Every structure is written in C-alpha cells, then in structure tokens.
Amino acid sequence: MRVMEAEWGMLDAMVIDGVEVDENGPASDIAADLLVRTADGDQAAFAELYDMLSPRVFGLILRVLVNRSQSEEVLQEVFLEVWQSAGRFAPNKGQGRTWILTIAHRRAVDRVRASQSSTDRDIKAGFKDIGIAHDSVAEQVELSIEGEKVVAALTELPDAQREAIVLAYYGGYSQSEIAALLGTPLGTIKTRMRDGLSRLRHTLGVTA
C-alpha cells in the first residue's frame, strides 16, 4: 500500500502532536478550551475551532460519503451542531477533538445509509478496502504522522478484523450489512470488530 508523505503544516504539528499524541503528561486540550468558549457564544473561538479541525472533519466525512457535495453539506451540519450543543461537551469526560469527530462520524454514517443504496456502496467500499486510507480520493488528501500510524496499525491486523473495521468505520456499514456483504455470520462480525478494535487500541497506545 502506498502511503502519502506527510506534509507538515503548523496546524498539523500543533493539533496532532500537541494535543493527543503526547504521552508525557496531560497536554492541554486546545479543542476542549475552544468548545467551552464556544458554549458561551464566543464566535471567534468557534472560528478558531473550525480552522483547526475542519480539514480533519471534512477528510473523515468525505471518506465515508465519497460524494463531495453531500460531504460539504454534512460538514456544515456537523459544525452547526457543534455551535448549538457545545454546552453539552463535558471537558472532564473526554477530549474536544474526539467529541467533534464522533459527531462527524455519526452524521456521515447516518447520511450514507439514508442516501446511498448499499449496491452503490459495495463498489466504492471495494475500492476503499484496497487502499485503506485515501488512495481512492486522490485529491488533496494529507495524511498526518498520526494518520500513517493508524494505517500501519490497520495493516498489521488480521485481514478479517481489518475488513470488518474498515467497512464499518470508513464505509459506514452496519454490522448486519457487513455480515450480508461478506456472507459471514453476524456473531462472527461482532467478534472480529471487538478483537480488531482491542488490538488497535494496544498498537496505537490508546489507554484509558
């Protein structure tokens, strides 16, 4: 698999290494601070949050939806939800970036299930599975160092586990759709997802 060279901008360095990857202690969570200010109606903080995270959010949505104009709509929906419900974010319960990416993923998955038939998605997912990260979306995708680690960790998974996770997360498929798609019992898919995710957690050093 081809992995694109990371291009380091100031933003990537700050967001990716500064916030989440630093294991030497509780790094300050910039996104969380901005969310707290956003909840108070601070539009400048919201703008900063958008500038910081929108490329990652858009990259994720585009990956799931593929369709560009739908992805642009969902991107707006996500940030409107962030604006409206920032008060619900609990800084003591998780990271700001995780909170936003979770909203983005849920909305992208909801949209893909509502708007694209599973036949359409079969074909796209087939392509997607070959190049885990981004080969099928050739335009301006930047893979950060962290992204490369994720791709490497996925590559190390047993094929069956990787397939289940990639189809679910990047393809937006439900467990029962994946079971049908692969002709595999649902229980097996569930187990593969759990085992794969647990293995990823160790490989990537995500700890509670």
Next chain:
Amino acid sequence: MTEEEFAELAAGHALHALSVDDEARYAAALLAHPEWQAIADDDQDAVAVLAAGAGSVAPPESIRANLMAQIAAMPQERSPEPDWAAFAPAPLGDDGAPLTEQRPRRRWGRALFALAACLVLIVGIGVGVSAITAQVNRPLSVVALDEVRAAEDVASASVQLDSGAEATAYWSGSLATAVLVTKGLEELDSSRTYELWVLRGDTPIPAGVFQSTGDEVAALLNEPMREGDVIAVTVEDAGGSPTGQPTSDPVIVIPTA
C-alpha cells in the same frame, strides 16, 4: 449479559455499526452496569483515533463564511436543566434511612435491561406514518405529532408489549420533540397513571403523565429530546411519582438512537 458480550456491543457502538435493537441492548446494559462505562470510553477513544486514517482535506472557503453567517443568528442550547430529582425528598428504605441514589437507579437499570431484551423492536427509522390523527384525543400532543411527522428528520420506533398493546415513538432531533403513540394500552383506574420518562445516560427524567383509553392515544413528552435518549413509561400513583424517580419497572422502553 456478560462483560464479554458487552465489549462486543461497545465496539460496534463506537463504530456506529449497531442495529437498532443492539443499540437498545447496549444502552440498557450500560444502565444496569455503570462500571462498564470504562470499556465504552476506551472503544470511543480508539475509534476517534481512526479518523486520522482518513486524512485531512481542506474544505471550500465558502463553507466557513457561510457557517459564520449562520451561527451569528443561531441560538445555542441552554445549559442542562438543573437536576430536579436531586432536590426531591429522598425515598426512605425499610430501616427508615434514606436510600442511596444508586439503589433505585440500579434496580431500574436491571429491569430496563430485562425488558429491553425481550421486547421486539418492529420498525426502524423514517417509515411511513399511518393516519392516526383523527382518532387521537389529545389536541396538544396531536399538534406536536403533526409537527414531528412533518419534520425532515422524523424518525420512529415501535415496540409490541406482551399484552398485545403497541407503542410507537415519533421524534425529531431538529425539533427536540418526541411523541409517544400507544394503542391498546390497558386503561388504568383513576388512582394510577402512566408516567413518561426520558432516560439520559443513567438518569430518568420525568416527562409528563398520561391516561390510556385503551384505544389509540398520543402523549407529548415535555422534556426536550436529545440524541441517545431512551423513552420509557411506568405506572405510577395519580399525578406521577412524587420523588421524581420511577417507583416501578417500566412497561414500555423505546431507544431513540
């Protein structure tokens, strides 16, 4: 449910890949076992890291300007309402001592789980809604029902009770409104009432009372809906539970995830 089974559900939930009824089992299990929250959090964190594998793509400039213009005129959700249950007199145990907060909730959680496991969720999201308006006898809730049904993001889910009664929840995230329509629910004598609850996380929030005529009845939840809420109904003394906490096992449970 064993911890191992829960771990499977938690992984599927974090990946947004669960079916509607598995989502209900997940929510119920978490209510019954708050100690499993850590498993769910771990999975959520692991999945969030996967986002980086999708790479970054700069969105068109126009979206930023568009958003900034929209939020300038867009109200934000107020901070969460105060937890009224916390101010209610604490129920007393057999020994006369106040029960701890966890005991009623925990019992509720287990009951909910047992029930959710045996109920069959019939309908998924966004199915056609049949014309029930004419038979419904509660004007306010009917107005709300019409509004919810007209909303672009209307969704619904139904359960069938052992008694043969049916309950369907219609909700709209954009309106933050949910309406429960029951059909064939047993008519209660005047000393008792059905009470609606919104389960948010492990906290039941009272959402109004209603009576059933045994026929088709719509009831509007007076607590604004949020993502992931579970709608539940218990039988309480007339006027609703005085403690702000359910005092009996739920007869209806509908997840809105």
